[in-house]
Amino acid sequence: MTQNPDLLRGALEPVVLELIAAGASYGYEIARAVEEASGGELLAQEGTLYPALHRLEKRGYLRAAWKTSPEGRKRKHYHLTGAGRRYLENLRTEWAAFSRTVNRILGIAHVGIVCP
Amino acid sequence: MTQNPDLLRGALEPVVLELIAAGASYGYEIARAVEEASGGELLAQEGTLYPALHRLEKRGYLRAAWKTSPEGRKRKHYHLTGAGRRYLENLRTEWAAFSRTVNRILGIAHVGIVCP
DNA sequence: CATAATACATGGCGTGGCAAGGTATGTCAA
DNA sequence: TTGACATACCTTGCCACGCCATGTATTATG
Numbered sequence: 704m705t706q707n708p709d710l711l712r713g714a715l716e717p718v719v720l721e722l723i724a725a726g727a728s729y730g731y732e733i734a735r736a737v738e739e740a741s742g743g744e745l746l747a748q749e750g751t752l753y754p755a756l757h758r759l760e761k762r763g764y765l766r767a768a769w770k771t772s773p774e775g776r777k778r779k780h781y782h783l784t785g786a787g788r789r790y791l792e793n794l795r796t797e798w799a800a801f802s803r804t805v806n807r808i809l810g811i812a813h814v815g816i817v818c819p
Numbered sequence: 820m821t822q823n824p825d826l827l828r829g830a831l832e833p834v835v836l837e838l839i840a841a842g843a844s845y846g847y848e849i850a851r852a853v854e855e856a857s858g859g860e861l862l863a864q865e866g867t868l869y870p871a872l873h874r875l876e877k878r879g880y881l882r883a884a885w886k887t888s889p890e891g892r893k894r895k896h897y898h899l900t901g902a903g904r905r906y907l908e909n910l911r912t913e914w915a916a917f918s919r920t921v922n923r924i925l926g927i928a929h930v931g932i933v934c935p
Numbered sequence: 936c937a938t939a940a941t942a943c944a945t946g947g948c949g950t951g952g953c954a955a956g957g958t959a960t961g962t963c964a965a
Numbered sequence: 966t967t968g969a970c971a972t973a974c975c976t977t978g979c980c981a982c983g984c985c986a987t988g989t990a991t992t993a994t995g
Contacts, residue, residue, distance in 0.1 A: 705913060705916070705917050707913060708952045708981085709829045709981085709982080710828075710829035710913070710914075710917050711829075711951095711952070712828050712829065712950090712951065712952070713825045713826035713828065713829050713830075714829075714917075714921045715951090715952085717921070717925055718921060718924050721924055721926075722924070729973080729974095730973070730974070730975095731972060731973050732973095740924050741924060742920070744916065744920040748952075748953060748954085749973090750952075750953055750954070750955080750975090750976080750977095751951080751952050751953065753976085754952090754975090754976085755952090757975095758951090772972095772973095774960090774961060774962090774972090775960075775961070776959095776960065776961070776972065776973065777959090777960085777973075777974075778972095778973070778974085779973085795927065797821060797823060798921065798925060798927070799927045800821070800860060801821050801826050801830075801860070802921065802922060802927075804821075804857045804861060805834060805861075805914065806915075806918060808837055808838070808856050808857065809834070809837055809911050809914060809915070811915045811918075824950085824984065825950080825951080827982095827983065828982065828983070831982095831983085846942070846944095847941065847942050847943080864983075864984060864985080865943085865944085866945080866946095866983075866984055867984065869943070869944060869945085870944090870945085870983090871982085871983090873944095874982090888941095888942095890941090891991075892990095892991065893943080893990090894941095895942085895943070936995100937994100938993100938995085939992100939993080939994075939995100940991100940992080940993075940994095941990100941992070941993090942990080942991080942992100943988105943990085944987100944988080945986100945987085945988080946985105946986090946987090946988105947984105947985090947986090948984085949983095949984090950981105950982095950983090951981095951982105952979105952980095952981095953978105953980095954977105954978095954979085955976100955978095956976085957974100957975080957976080958973100958974080958975080959972100959973080959974085960971105960972080960973085961970100961971085961973105962969100962970085962971080962972095963968105963969090963970090963971105964967100964968095964969090964970105965966100965967090
């Protein structure tokens with residue numbers, strides 16, 4: 704697991720938004736999705752994730768709604784707004800360019816189409 | 820140019836160390852090297868770079884020596900220590916794993932050997 | 936002689952991850 | 966039943982660090 708907090712700072716937003724776009728809906732589920740999607744490499748601590756969701760909501764990229772699960776648990780469900788989808792697309796582009804640049808400088812394998 | 824400070828946080832150290840390992844030596848030169856190596860994508864502001872160099876020196880990854888250029892300017896030249904080389908290698912590995920994971924989640928092109 | 940480029944440095948601001956702690960409910964085994 | 970555990974939300978304080986602004990010198994240039 705990556706234990707350097709500074710790495711997560713640049714990637715948490717796009718990852719969270721991406722997973723919500725992919726169907727993860729409420730906080731606890733999103734936290735699990737981050738772990739699972741990263742093969743345990745990424746960990747979104749609760750004290751990190753919940754404030755992040757609130758920020759994204761406040762900025763208009765997410766909308767939230769309280770619902771009750773079949774088992775009777777209250778959950779706050781998030782979904783992307785239109786602005787959120789556009790923002791995610793921007794973050795994706797930004798991250799792709801950035802990681803490509805850093806990889807190149809660090810001499811890490813080229814980002815490219817994998818041989819068929 | 821990436822204008823998101825949070826991205827730089829996770830990558831500044833490895834990039835700076837890498838460029839010093841590649842021959843960049845003093846602050847001003849390193850700042851230029853960051854710009855040039857990234858094709859203008861990355862920018863190490865002086866208020867960011869100098870403290871970063873001081874931190875790396877304090878942690879024992881860099882050693883510094885004042886010299887005077889042929890034109891008579893004072894420059895603080897840095898070079899990697901043994902620990903610095905090992906640290907850079909760790910950072911490289913960490914970054915490679917991290918960026919690979921995030922790229923996969925964001926659905927960005929696979930990292931792999933480019934077709935010959 | 937003024938302006939720009941070179942070269943170093945620092946202080947205050949704001950952001951945000953993390954540790955720690957808090958509240959509440961459902962499930963399940965002993 | 967009770968106690969432990971998973972689920973599910975939240976917040977506060979700490980600290981690290983990038984950025985902006987500013988300061989100080991020296992050399993080069995027009």
